[in-house]
Amino acid sequence: MQVNTETAILRFSDAYLKLFKRMPQDLHALDSNWIVVNGARFQVVELEFLSAHMELQYKLVQQQKRGLVHRLIRWLRQ
Numbered sequence: 001m002q003v004n005t006e007t008a009i010l011r012f013s014d015a016y017l018k019l020f021k022r023m024p025q026d027l028h029a030l031d032s033n034w035i036v037v038n039g040a041r042f043q044v045v046e047l048e049f050l051s052a053h054m055e056l057q058y059k060l061v062q063q064q065k066r067g068l069v070h071r072l073i074r075w076l077r078q
Contacts, residue, residue, distance in 0.1 A: 003044055003045070003048055004032070004044075005029040005031075005032060005033075005035055005044055006029075008035060008044045008047045008048055008051070009027060009028075009029065009035060009047075011048065011051045012024070012027070012035075012037065012047050012048075012050065012051045012054075013027060014051075015051045015054035015055050015058065016054060018054075018055075018058045019054050019057060019058045019061075024037055024038055025038050026038050026039055032044075035047050
């Protein structure tokens, strides 16, 4: 599936914001295949892969937080 640069940028910035609680500093498209993120050049497919990986990391962090809260609640109920 071909992804355009605008979609890749939006998906990446959303995942970056969720994971790091801030927007990336420098994020712009060079052309239809290359995107600059914080001074580094990425191809669109690489940025899509990185976005998916950041989404996965965010979900794992959220699961860990929920597990910690559930363990704390069970401990407090004792």
